[in-house]
Amino acid sequence: MRESPSPSHSLAPVPRDALLRRLQAVLPERCIISETESQRPFECDALTIYRELPLLVVLPENVEQVQQVLRICHELAVPVVARGAGTGLCAGSMPHPEGLLLGLSKLDKVIEIDPLARTARVQPGVSNLAISAAVAHHGLYYGPDPSSQIACSIGGNVAENSGGVHCLKYGLTVHNILALEVLTVAGERVTVGSTGLDTPGYDLLALMTGSEGLLGIVVEVTVRLLPSPEVAQVIMAGFPTVTAAGDAVGAVIAAGIIPAGLEMMDRLAIQAAEDFAHAGYPREAEALLLCEVDGTREEVASCSENVEALFREMGASSVVVSRDEAHRALLWKGRKSAFPAVGRLAPDYYCMDGTIPRSQVSRVLKEISTLSAQYGLAVANVFHAGDGNLHPLILFDASKPEEVRRAEQFGADILALSVQVGGCITGEHGVGLEKLRQMSHQFGPAELALLEDIKAAFDPGLNLNPGKGIPILKRCQEYRALPARHRHD
Amino acid sequence: MTDRSAEMATAISDAAARRQPLYISAGGSKRQLLGRACELPILDVCGHTGVTEYQPSELVLTARAGTPLAEIEAVLEKECQTLPFEPPLFGGRATLGGTVACNMSGPARPWAGSARDLVLGIKLIDGRGQLLNFGGRVMKNVAGYDVSRLQAGAQGTLGVISEISLKVMPQAEHSLTLVYEMNAVDAIDSMNRRAGQASPLTAACWLDGRLLLRLSGAAAAVEHTATAWGGEKLADGADFWRDLREMRLPVFAGPEPLWRLSMKSTARVVDNACPALIDWCGAQRWLRGNFQLQTLQQTAAAAGGNASLFSGGDRKAEVRPTPDTVSVRLQQRLKQAFDPLGILNPGRLYGWL
Numbered sequence A: 001m002r003e004s005p006s007p008s009h010s011l012a013p014v015p016r017d018a019l020l021r022r023l024q025a026v027l028p029e030r031c032i033i034s035e036t037e038s039q040r041p042f043e044c045d046a047l048t049i050y051r052e053l054p055l056l057v058v059l060p061e062n063v064e065q066v067q068q069v070l071r072i073c074h075e076l077a078v079p080v081v082a083r084g085a086g087t088g089l090c091a092g093s094m095p096h097p098e099g100l101l102l103g104l105s106k107l108d109k110v111i112e113i114d115p116l117a118r119t120a121r122v123q124p125g126v127s128n129l130a131i132s133a134a135v136a137h138h139g140l141y142y143g144p145d146p147s148s149q150i151a152c153s154i155g156g157n158v159a160e161n162s163g164g165v166h167c168l169k170y171g172l173t174v175h176n177i178l179a180l181e182v183l184t185v186a187g188e189r190v191t192v193g194s195t196g197l198d199t200p201g202y203d204l205l206a207l208m209t210g211s212e213g214l215l216g217i218v219v220e221v222t223v224r225l226l227p228s229p230e231v232a233q234v235i236m237a238g239f240p241t242v243t244a245a246g247d248a249v250g251a252v253i254a255a256g257i258i259p260a261g262l263e264m265m266d267r268l269a270i271q272a273a274e275d276f277a278h279a280g281y282p283r284e285a286e287a288l289l290l291c292e293v294d295g296t297r298e299e300v301a302s303c304s305e306n307v308e309a310l311f312r313e314m315g316a317s318s319v320v321v322s323r324d325e326a327h328r329a330l331l332w333k334g335r336k337s338a339f340p341a342v343g344r345l346a347p348d349y350y351c352m353d354g355t356i357p358r359s360q361v362s363r364v365l366k367e368i369s370t371l372s373a374q375y376g377l378a379v380a381n382v383f384h385a386g387d388g389n390l391h392p393l394i395l396f397d398a399s400k401p402e403e404v405r406r407a408e409q410f411g412a413d414i415l416a417l418s419v420q421v422g423g424c425i426t427g428e429h430g431v432g433l434e435k436l437r438q439m440s441h442q443f444g445p446a447e448l449a450l451l452e453d454i455k456a457a458f459d460p461g462l463n464l465n466p467g468k469g470i471p472i473l474k475r476c477q478e479y480r481a482l483p484a485r486h487r488h489d
Numbered sequence B: 001m002t003d004r005s006a007e008m009a010t011a012i013s014d015a016a017a018r019r020q021p022l023y024i025s026a027g028g029s030k031r032q033l034l035g036r037a038c039e040l041p042i043l044d045v046c047g048h049t050g051v052t053e054y055q056p057s058e059l060v061l062t063a064r065a066g067t068p069l070a071e072i073e074a075v076l077e078k079e080c081q082t083l084p085f086e087p088p089l090f091g092g093r094a095t096l097g098g099t100v101a102c103n104m105s106g107p108a109r110p111w112a113g114s115a116r117d118l119v120l121g122i123k124l125i126d127g128r129g130q131l132l133n134f135g136g137r138v139m140k141n142v143a144g145y146d147v148s149r150l151q152a153g154a155q156g157t158l159g160v161i162s163e164i165s166l167k168v169m170p171q172a173e174h175s176l177t178l179v180y181e182m183n184a185v186d187a188i189d190s191m192n193r194r195a196g197q198a199s200p201l202t203a204a205c206w207l208d209g210r211l212l213l214r215l216s217g218a219a220a221a222v223e224h225t226a227t228a229w230g231g232e233k234l235a236d237g238a239d240f241w242r243d244l245r246e247m248r249l250p251v252f253a254g255p256e257p258l259w260r261l262s263m264k265s266t267a268r269v270v271d272n273a274c275p276a277l278i279d280w281c282g283a284q285r286w287l288r289g290n291f292q293l294q295t296l297q298q299t300a301a302a303a304g305g306n307a308s309l310f311s312g313g314d315r316k317a318e319v320r321p322t323p324d325t326v327s328v329r330l331q332q333r334l335k336q337a338f339d340p341l342g343i344l345n346p347g348r349l350y351g352w353l
């Protein structure tokens, strides 16, 4: 929709044809996309209100080709934006108008599985779910499970430090990977992490995880695998108020139970999900909790009984416990399809991602509903309640520029609110282009300067995904060279 | 309960102005461990103590870096919560800051995560004396680079940690320990097989010809798995794991250098480097003796891991292997970004850092 104004060139951009010729020398023709129409699918990620076309798109087929591409771009000082599956929600893989879009989707091989050590080495383009599928016959799976797991790539997961509904118990991406093969901006190959549980020197693995393609290109990931639980059970409860549901979450934790997942939805989200999935959600409830317990049979039996009792005690208006695997999958289906389900209520939705202290949930939801009235835009709330990660989905119509602006402003207010109550602007979706402005709510100038120095330590010329993730300081020449769209003043 | 952060920041900016390198010290419990010898004037962070925020239902605790772990454990104990990574308290001397800076974790590490894994946010004083704030008090936060976790294992070379927010966990309802007579090779195989099954396994080690497995969780689950797995129940199991965590088992004592191998959990045991103790389900192995770092590193590297000199031996030489040139360059540049004048624990991690 909104095309970016034509960028100002204060550093001379590289002629597209010169770049094309250099790339043709190292890549087969099928790996280069130069026609505008064929580039369209790559112009945005899942946050489609931000779009841009790159100079060229390349889809290399092996690590050596990626390395060659990086060397060429380094030599010519061409910006490089990595892209996995493009399911990101912060315009992180949106192309740079004077740069190259480096798609990693063809690097999609599971290289090695070590069932005894419970690890797998995979290429970055392998989808999150494909890893679990590839190891399932060993009774193992990969823990972090973003709702986009059918499509999103493990490389993208690493770049965003993605989470999922099971992260409360099993951790985020950063807790479930052991090592990365990374290419630096100059195309040098470096191993980060090891097959052990720690590595001498600075923890570059932690630094790379969540670095949004700004520090290096991930070309291989060694993941840790978990034993598949013997059983899992979902306890679903409807509550007459959001406050009661929030208190019930606190009560589960206070009782010493760490569920595998603990999710909350508000009324609008419940109804949308029920219309979509027919999972038997209580339409009349103001809030719904889905609590999954997993492990051995005995563990699950014991926890599930406790959770059910707690929910009733905390005033649940309805409680349903999954009867079998099919029923459990059905109960999750509503939650896992909440985004598309809510998406049917309006032409577009804008997904926010703040994290808040759990105890603040009813206050925050109340304020969001006040804002919703003020902005005249409906909002449905989906909440990783166990770890405080809130996804308000703002409904709007992207064909109305004025409504887009309102939605963006509403979103910005929600993020400011998250910071104000002691939380943060993004729990799992990343900063990308979208939240650059909010970075100064979260960090002061000294912190931002240090983040910038870290960037420069890895990428002194600022050629990897420039103008995303962390604001480039305005005093830098690189800032003035940014396309207008990337400026955050 | 004293906030000394302003004083510490001033001390650092003064030292920076004078280009005077400092050694950061808190409880001093790890001064002779993990790092290289650092004969420098001391910046004492000892009195900078106190749990500043703790809400059990949030599973988050925030404390100043000089707070002794023992004090933190006592606060958690009252709410039936715990530091899940089981760091050594070292007779009450270990502080939260030192523990995170050294990334010290105990037997539960492969299941519960490391000190690094549980860090949520930090306040840090960099080498210019600026007090900076990264991460937060919430479970998920991906704004900016993960500067908080980067401090774990950096041993103070990137900044003086002033305050830390950590994820804490409920205590297990019930625990027991199973013992099996077994050689090291079989034990490694057995512990890894067990770890591949759904079970309440929370620690696995091998020592003196015995495999020891700890089960913790819901009582019914623990008892059920114990029956299924057989083996003998160890009467004083909790004491054993406590002694292992505190590194006060006989295997840790003695004058000879103590080496640590961090490697793939299934790595083969090689004859010239037989571990005296295997912990972390095979991923952490301890050796005693006058080895060469190079030799042990070759063994560890063959299994994708690393060797380091944990205590004793020549601590003026390198005590951990130097990585490839690209990693060296990246680490030096990071050091430069945090501590441009090189005044914070120079040489503690590596001679070149």
Ligand SMILES: Cc1cc2nc3c(=O)[nH]c(=O)nc-3n(C[C@H](O)[C@H](O)[C@H](O)COP(=O)(O)OP(=O)(O)OC[C@H]3O[C@@H](n4cnc5c(N)ncnc54)[C@H](O)[C@@H]3O)c2cc1C
Binding pocket: A045, A046, A081, A082, A083, A084, A085, A086, A087, A088, A089, A091, A092, A093, A104, A124, A145, A146, A147, A148, A151, A152, A153, A154, A155, A156, A157, A158, A159, A160, A161, A162, A163, A164, A165, A212, A213, A214, A216, A217, A218, A219, A339, A340, A428, A429, A465
């Ligand atoms: C319906 C829906 C549900 C979602 N649910 C969740 C959820 O539950 N939890 C969650 O965390 N996220 C969720 N997301 C967001 C998104 O799926 C994740 O951020 C995912 O990790 C992105 O992966 P990708 O392969 O699509 O990456 P892309 O969108 O292609 O890229 C994301 C970022 O990673 C960088 N990048 C990609 N590959 C590499 C690489 N190999 N090396 C270096 N940098 C790279 C890109 O430059 C970009 O900055 C959801 C998205 C949608 C659309």
